[in-house]
Amino acid sequence: MYENMTNILIVGVGGQGVLLASELLSEVAIMTGNDVKKSEVHGMSQRGGVVSSHVRYGSQVFSPIIPYRKADIILSFEQSEGLRALDWLLPEGKIIVSRTRLVPPSAHLGGLGYPDDPIAEIKAKNADMIAVDADKMALELGNPRLVNTILLAVASPFLKFEKAVWQEAIRKLVKPKFVEINLKAFDLGCDLAQPKSVA
């Protein structure tokens, strides 16, 4: 029953702009004629806690949250959150992780600490992963918020929407003065998605 359905889980830390990415993805799914639902939790999570957004599209969507371990693709704005979210990934799913590292103060005050190398741990579990320096790229382009567009672009070849649709969605949702830089970020992300250029 999941053949007809695409499940994307987007995760990160409060304040990183996770919700923007899910808006853009939802828009693309709507523009291509899908039924769409998305779900996220606001409130306490904005204060530096974990934020996740579930996006589902297909001919008819019931549950707004992705069934456990049925995420086709996970986009993570932060390394360790990618590892945490791995629990939701289909065994044959794909995870795209930004190498961004955000260590909360509570993780170095005793108790369970921040993992040494979350990316290596994801790799060791044989998950199909693409790790990208999305935050560095975004800063080079001049705006940390571009992590959104870069990660979506890396995922785009697997989501099977035409590039022109993504570009149209960006023009529609992004503030006019940021459209050009977002389109540029999208191009850069698309290049990264090519297997040969993945580190």
Next chain:
Amino acid sequence: MKKLLSGNEAVARGVFEAGVKLASAYPGTPSTEILETIARDYRSIYCEWSPNEKVAFEVGIGGSLGGGRSLVTMKHVGLNVAADPLMTFSYTGVNAGFVFISADDPDMHSSQNEQDNRIFAKFAQVPFLEPSDSQESKEMMLEAYEISERFDTPVMVRMTTRISHSKGMVDFDDPIDAPKQKQFDRDVTKYVMVPAHARARHVVMLEREERLKKYVETSQFNRVEEFGTELGIITGGISYQYVKEVMPEVDVLKIGIGFPMPLEMIGKFVKAHKRVIIVEELEPYYEDIIKSAGMTDVEGKIYTGRTGELSPHRVAQSMNKAGVLDYSTPNGFEPGEMFARPPMLCPGCPHRGLFTVLKKLKLTVTGDIGCYTLGATKPLEALHSCFCMGASIGNAIGMEKVNGTGSGVVAVLGDSTFLHSGITGVLDAVYNKSNTVIIIADNRVTAMTGGQEHPATGRTLMGEKTKEVDFVKLCEALGVESVRVIDPLNYDETMTVVKEEIERPGPSVVITDKPCVLMPKRIMETPYEVILDECNGCSACFRIGCPAIYPSKEMTDRGRPKAEIDATLCTGCTLCAQICLPEAIVLTQIPEKVGS
């Protein structure tokens, strides 16, 4: 036209299409965006943030009596505050349509309890509707106003976090021809609830319930979806979506109006199926009503549980346990045990300064509802109770009365919370000669829910300028003899004033006056940095729990990590620099432009 809307945005759209004239609320997750959407997109509707849910509810009643369709929204616990007017409004009934939203929070994403307000509607004997997606959230608003006027009753629409904050496609329609404004009828037997009138209205209310019982049997919102299975599921709200997800072709009776329940329809459904299982979140609300109507063979809570949210996974597990679905946990990756990433006070948050001092003084702190509740989390752990809006003051008074003066009890609550329910607490402290210190952590915004206006911000929800409450004058007028204003990010000043007020007999109020760093404006000063050669690894700066401070890879001779500061997160609040004994934390030498 179709648009992707959250349940809350869809409610706002429905309210607009239903020709509503007035909307009032106090912000509360997950309900807040309903009024924000109305204020932004449907400017023809008068809307306001009221000081609390009781006032909001009373304003809504006034709107209805005045003849305009009215809306009041709140989170589940807000209905506790508004319960007083609700219980009697159910007796009088409405003039123009009146609908209130209870946005419940199963799993407590942002709440102190997960009470199930379906039971509240039954208690108040008001009908309630329960949408299961955004489209229904809109449609049910129109239906709710129809029911309210046709049956002369307030109507509840019960949302949950997953409905309020999930988005789905919604059809837009034109607003209906707004019902003509009905003049207020000065009928004292209907609206003046003295005992003689109320006795008569109670009977009217029960007759209304009988008429509603007939109506719900035919409502399009209670429906059976038939596939010819021996198993039948009774469900409603978000649980309906989870049932459809895991068992798309099982007979379902979907409840859209949950009070009164369509017992005839349910009776037929139960009779037509070999086995009936009820799938509902939280309390066995449907189950208890159905069982007490004599249908004792139905099952439910023994499989689904009574705590937290359901999910496709939980529903599938429950159905597997019931023996009606073959399901096991799908294969996948095991991330292993992970560190926690709890919400915390933002870098530069003025509350951090306050709690650093309260912690140093080892005071018992009764807390309240707001961002500053995060003062309870590690590493600060400087707030020791949290019940409901305004509770901190009463809690401190009681604790001090049994422990005796000098026990060092301090109440901490925010500006919006103080205006919501704290003023009467201060009154009690003065009247009953308490020795507590009441600290109003005034950051000039309702921060936890996303930065809403309140009576001390000088602006209304509709963007107009208005009077600002003067906390000092207010507290003095209540009879507090010592009211002091401090900068909570000035460590020494905060320390001195709190100490003095603890010593002083009689109640005192201390007001902190630094604004929220995020709202309405993001505050970003030049960041600070650590001179690593000067850092002795004492970890004092780690213990204030600032997200901008992290352990360096560089260690001291004794193998302890030195501190570093993330310049993109640091707001330059100076707190860490003030408590750093070796004075290793200094203003960044070459000022960089940070932030966006």
